[in-house]
Amino acid sequence: MAQPALKDTRVEEFEKKQEWWWAAEKRRSGRLDYLRKAIWKKGAIGGLYAPGVKTDLEQAVLTTNMAKALEGSPDPYVVKSAKLFAHILDNKTIFITDHAQLVGYTGSLPNTMNWNPSIASILNSEVFNDPISIPEPVDKNQAVIQEIVDYWAGKTDLDKMMPVFDMDDLMKMLSGSIGWGVPLARGGYSNKDYEYIMTGKRGFQDIIDELDKKMDEIDDAVHEPTANKEIAMMYDRLNNWEAMRIALEAGIRIAKRYARLARIMAENFEEDPKRKEELLKIAAACEQVPAHPPRNLQESFQYDIFIQMMSRTEAIEGAWPCRPDYYHGPYYDKDVHIDKTLTKEEALDLVGEFLIRAAEVCQFKPKWAREGLQGIDGTWVWTMGGVDEKGKDACNDLTIAFMQAARLVRVANPTFAFRWHPQVKDEVMREVFECIRHGLGYPSIRNDPILVSNAMHWHGHPIEEARLWVHQACMSPNPTTKHGYQPMRMANATANCAKIIEYVFTSGFDPVVNMQVGAETPDVSTFKNFEAFFDAWVLQMRTIFSILVRSVNRARLLAPTMTPRPFLSGLSERCIESGQDTCDPSIARGNAWITAFTWVENADSLAAVKKLVFDEGKYSLAELKDALAKNWNGYEDMRLDFVKNAPKWGNDDDDVDRIMLRCLDACAKFSKELKCPCGNNWPILPENVSGNIHYANIVGALPNGRRLGDALYDGGISPGPGLDKKGPTAVLKSCGKIDHVTQGRAFLLNQRLSPTQLAGEKGFQLWKAYMRTWADLGLDHVQFNMVDDATLRSAQKDPEKYQEVIVRVAGYSAHFVDISRKTQDNIIQRTVQGLG
Amino acid sequence: MTTCQECKNFFPLEEDPNRGDCVQRVKDPRQAYYQAKPVNAEDDASACASFQKKQQ
Ligand code: SF4
Numbered sequence: 001m002a003q004p005a006l007k008d009t010r011v012e013e014f015e016k017k018q019e020w021w022w023a024a025e026k027r028r029s030g031r032l033d034y035l036r037k038a039i040w041k042k043g044a045i046g047g048l049y050a051p052g053v054k055t056d057l058e059q060a061v062l063t064t065n066m067a068k069a070l071e072g073s074p075d076p077y078v079v080k081s082a083k084l085f086a087h088i089l090d091n092k093t094i095f096i097t098d099h100a101q102l103v104g105y106t107g108s109l110p111n112t113m114n115w116n117p118s119i120a121s122i123l124n125s126e127v128f129n130d131p132i133s134i135p136e137p138v139d140k141n142q143a144v145i146q147e148i149v150d151y152w153a154g155k156t157d158l159d160k161m162m163p164v165f166d167m168d169d170l171m172k173m174l175s176g177s178i179g180w181g182v183p184l185a186r187g188g189y190s191n192k193d194y195e196y197i198m199t200g201k202r203g204f205q206d207i208i209d210e211l212d213k214k215m216d217e218i219d220d221a222v223h224e225p226t227a228n229k230e231i232a233m234m235y236d237r238l239n240n241w242e243a244m245r246i247a248l249e250a251g252i253r254i255a256k257r258y259a260r261l262a263r264i265m266a267e268n269f270e271e272d273p274k275r276k277e278e279l280l281k282i283a284a285a286c287e288q289v290p291a292h293p294p295r296n297l298q299e300s301f302q303y304d305i306f307i308q309m310m311s312r313t314e315a316i317e318g319a320w321p322c323r324p325d326y327y328h329g330p331y332y333d334k335d336v337h338i339d340k341t342l343t344k345e346e347a348l349d350l351v352g353e354f355l356i357r358a359a360e361v362c363q364f365k366p367k368w369a370r371e372g373l374q375g376i377d378g379t380w381v382w383t384m385g386g387v388d389e390k391g392k393d394a395c396n397d398l399t400i401a402f403m404q405a406a407r408l409v410r411v412a413n414p415t416f417a418f419r420w421h422p423q424v425k426d427e428v429m430r431e432v433f434e435c436i437r438h439g440l441g442y443p444s445i446r447n448d449p450i451l452v453s454n455a456m457h458w459h460g461h462p463i464e465e466a467r468l469w470v471h472q473a474c475m476s477p478n479p480t481t482k483h484g485y486q487p488m489r490m491a492n493a494t495a496n497c498a499k500i501i502e503y504v505f506t507s508g509f510d511p512v513v514n515m516q517v518g519a520e521t522p523d524v525s526t527f528k529n530f531e532a533f534f535d536a537w538v539l540q541m542r543t544i545f546s547i548l549v550r551s552v553n554r555a556r557l558l559a560p561t562m563t564p565r566p567f568l569s570g571l572s573e574r575c576i577e578s579g580q581d582t583c584d585p586s587i588a589r590g591n592a593w594i595t596a597f598t599w600v601e602n603a604d605s606l607a608a609v610k611k612l613v614f615d616e617g618k619y620s621l622a623e624l625k626d627a628l629a630k631n632w633n634g635y636e637d638m639r640l641d642f643v644k645n646a647p648k649w650g651n652d653d654d655d656v657d658r659i660m661l662r663c664l665d666a667c668a669k670f671s672k673e674l675k676c677p678c679g680n681n682w683p684i685l686p687e688n689v690s691g692n693i694h695y696a697n698i699v700g701a702l703p704n705g706r707r708l709g710d711a712l713y714d715g716g717i718s719p720g721p722g723l724d725k726k727g728p729t730a731v732l733k734s735c736g737k738i739d740h741v742t743q744g745r746a747f748l749l750n751q752r753l754s755p756t757q758l759a760g761e762k763g764f765q766l767w768k769a770y771m772r773t774w775a776d777l778g779l780d781h782v783q784f785n786m787v788d789d790a791t792l793r794s795a796q797k798d799p800e801k802y803q804e805v806i807v808r809v810a811g812y813s814a815h816f817v818d819i820s821r822k823t824q825d826n827i828i829q830r831t832v833q834g835l836g
Numbered sequence: 837m838t839t840c841q842e843c844k845n846f847f848p849l850e851e852d853p854n855r856g857d858c859v860q861r862v863k864d865p866r867q868a869y870y871q872a873k874p875v876n877a878e879d880d881a882s883a884c885a886s887f888q889k890k891q892q
Contacts, residue, residue, distance in 0.1 A: 038867030052865065095862070095871040110867055257857075261872040264847050264859050269870065
C-alpha cells in the first residue's frame with residue numbers, strides 16, 4: 001500500500017511551478033491519498049461549519065441519559081463524572097475507515113463534531129441555533145437538542161461556576177471586549193504528563209494496579225484505631241483514585257471494542273488477505289494499548305490517539321500539546337532500523353496517517369472561537385526537535401519522517417513548531433526548510449536555548465524539566481513533567497491588548513459594549529506630558545490583565561471539586577501519588593501566561609502620540625480624542641499624518657522600539673505581581689491566532705491611524721502589515737531589542753518570504769543565513785509564509801482550483817480558501833521580505 | 837417481535853451473548869467504513885430499517 005497513488009511525470013512539472021499540493025497528491029501512497037481525501041474538513045469557514053459536517057447528537061444523548069440516571073446516586077461528584085465518561089466510551093458508535101491502520105475519533109461518525117453538553121449552556125445554545133450543523137431530520141433533532149439544552153440549563157460547569165465568580169469581573173470578561181474564552185477546567189488547552197505515560201514504562205493497566213495498591217493501603221490506614229485531619233482527608237483521595245480507575249478501565253474497554261470490530265471485519269467481511277492482515281494488526285494493537293505499553297510504532301501512535309480521543313471526551317480541548325518525534329521516535333528506530341519490521345515507506349504511511357487522524361478531530365465550538373480560529377478546529381501545534389533532558393540533540397529519524405509526511409499529506413492542522421538549537425544537523429534543517437518552502441507555513445521555528453532559559457526564569461522549572469517542553473497552545477512552552485505540566489490553560493486569560501490604548505482615550509469606558517470595563521483614568525486631554533499619558537496606559541493594562549487573571553485563578557481553585565477531570569488525573573504521576581485532581585494547584589508548579597492579542601498597536605500608537613502630540617505639538621490630546629471618537633471621520637489628513645509620519649515598530653527605529661521595550665517592562669514587572677494559585681507568575685505572550693480579524697469591529701479607532709473595522713496587525717511582535725519598510729534585518733533588529741527571556745513568555749513573529757528567491761540550494765543557504773541572524777539576535781520565534789501574491793490572488797478569484805493552498809495565519813496554518821476575505825487580504829498585505 | 841439477534845449485522849460478545857455489536861458497512865460522500873454500535877440481543881428490531889435476516 002505504500003506505493004505512490006499514481007506514477008505521474010507531471011510531478012516535476014508541478015514542483016517546478018511550485019504547485020506543491022498537486023505534486024504531493026501524486027507522490028503520496030494510495031493509502032495516504034485515500035485517507036487524506038477522506039477527511040471531513042471541520043474548521044469553520046466564515047464562522048460556519050461546512051455542509052455535511054454535523055453535530056454529534058449521540059454522545060450528547062448518552063451524556064444526558066447517564067446524567068439523569070446518576071441523579072439519585074449517592075456517588076461523590078468526581079465518581080459520577082468518571083461514570084459519565086465511561087458510559088460514553090462504552091456506548092458510542094465506533095468506526096474503522098477503509099485502508100486505515102490507526103483508529104479512534106472524538107465523534108461517533110467521521111463527519112460528526114463531538115458535543116459535550118455538560119460544559120457550558122452558552123455552547124449548548126449555539127448548537128441549537130446552528131441549523132446547518134444539525135443532522136437530518138432537522139426538526140426531529142432540533143427537538144432532541146432542545147431537550148438536552150433544557151436539561152443542562154443551570155447544571156453545566158459554567159452555570160455552576162458563575163455564581164461563585166466575581167460577577168463584575170465575569171461580566172466584563174464575557175462582554176467579549178477584553179478577553180476571549182471562559183475560565184473552565186474542561187475547556188481550554190490540556191498538557192499531559194507525557195514523561196509518566198508516554199515513555200513506554202506503563203500502560204493504563206499498570207496505573208490501575210498502582211491505584212488499587214494505593215486504595216488498599218489507604219483503606220487500611222483509615223481503619224486504624226486513630227483519627228486526625230489526614231484521615232479525614234483521605235476519603236477525598238479515595239474518591240479521586242476510584243474515579244481515575246473507572247476512567248482508565250473505560251479507556252481499556254473502548255480500545256478492546258475497536259479490536260473486536262477489526263477482528264469482525266477481518267473474519268467476516270474482508271477478502272483481501274493483505275488488508276485482513278492489517279485489520280488483525282489493528283486488533284492486536286488495540287488489545288495491547290492503552291492497557292499496556294506499546295511495542296512498536298503503530299501501537300505507540302495508537303496509544304497516543306486513544307489518549308487524545310479520551311481526553312477530548314472528558315473536556316473540550318482547543319490545543320494539542322505533544323512532542324511526537326521525541327516520544328514515538330524510539331519505536332520508529334526499533335521498527336525501521338533495529339527489528340526492520342517496517343520499511344521507511346511503510347513508516348511514512350503510518351506517520352502520514354497519524355497526522356490525518358489528528359486533522360479530522362473536531363469538537364463543536366462557539367462562534368467566537370470559530371472566528372478566532374478560522375479554518376481550523378483548534379491550534380494543534382506539535383512540538384518537534386529540541387533537546388533531551390540532558391541537553392543533547394533530540395532530533396531523530398522520526399523528526400525527518402514527520403517533515404516528509406507533512407509535505408505529502410499537507411494538512412493545515414496539526415502544524416509543527418521546531419525547537420531549533422545549535423546542535424541541529426543540516427539534514428534536519430533542510431527538511432524543515434523544505435516544509436516551509438512547500439508553502440505549509442510550518443514548522444514555526446523556536447529558539448530552544450532561549451525558551452529553556454525563559455521557562456526557568458518565569459516559572460522556575462528546573463533545567464532538566466525545562467528542556468522537556470512542548471507547546472501548550474500555539475506558542476507557550478510547558479514541560480511534560482510530573483510537576484511541570486499544566487493540566488489546563490484556560491483561554492480567557494487572553495487579552496485584547498489594543499483596548500489598553502483605546503481605554504486611555506475613553507477613561508476605561510468601552511463604547512462597543514457600552515460599559516465601564518477599564519480603569520477610570522482621568523480625561524486624556526488633561527495629561528500634560530507623555531509620562532502622565534503612559535501612566536494611564538500602565539493602569540489600563542494592569543486593570544485588564546487583573547480582570548482576566550482573577551477569573552482564571554478562581555476557576556483553577558474551584559476546578560478540583562467543581563469540574564474534576566478523573567481521566568486526565570489518571571494519566572498523571574502527581575495525581576496517582578497524591579490522590580488529588582490534576583487541576584489541584586497545590587501539587588503543580590504553575591505555568592500560567594497571558595496571551596496578548598493585538599499587542600503592537602500599543603507601541604505604534606504610543607509612539608505616534610509621543611511624536612505628534614508631545615514632541616512636535618502638532619495636535620492636542622483633545623483633538624486626537626475627538627478624532628478617535630469619530631473614527632477619524634472628518635480627520636483624514638490628520639489620520640494619514642499618524643499613519644505616515646509616526647515611527648512604526650519593525651524598522652529598527654529606536655523612537656518606537658524604546659516604547660515597545662518600556663511597555664514590555666511594565667508588563668514584565670506586573671507579571672511578577674500577578675500570581676496564579678500555584679504561586680507562580682503570569683508573564684505575557686504576544687500572539688494573535690486570527691484575533692486581529694475577530695476584534696476588527698470591537699476595537700475602536702487607534703492613534704496608529706487604524707479605523708474601527710480595519711483589521712488589526714497580524715500579531716505577536718510582527719510589525720503592522722506593510723509597515724515594515726526597511727527589510728527583514730531591520731525587523732529582526734527591532735525584535736532583537738526585546739529580551740526574549742525576561743520581558744515575556746514568548747513573542748510571535750510572522751515573516752513573508754519570496755518562494756522564487758528561496759528556490760533551490762541557494763535559497764536554502766540564504767534562509768540559513770537569515771536564521772543565523774535570528775538566532776544571534778536572541779529571538780524566540782519566527783514563522784514564514786512562502787506563497788507568492790500571484791498564487792494567493794488567483795486563489796481568491798478561483799478558490800475551487802486552489803483548495804489545497806496553505807498559509808500561515810498566526811500561531812497556526814489554514815487552507816487559504818477557508819479563511820475570511822479580510823484575513824486573506826491581511827496576509828497578502830504583509831510585506832514580502834527579500835533576503836540577502 | 838423481531839430482535840437484533842436475528843439480524844445479520846448482530847455480532848454477539850463471546851463472554852455475554854445477550855449483548856453484542858451491530859456492525860454495518862457505511863459509505864459517506866468522502867469515505868467508506870465499518871461502524872459498530874453496542875446493542876442487546878433482545879433489542880426490538882421491528883422498526884430497524886437496516887435489519888437483514890441472518891442466514892441459518
Ligand atoms: S441492523 Fe438493526 S436489527 Fe440489525 S443488529 Fe443493527 S440495530 Fe439490530
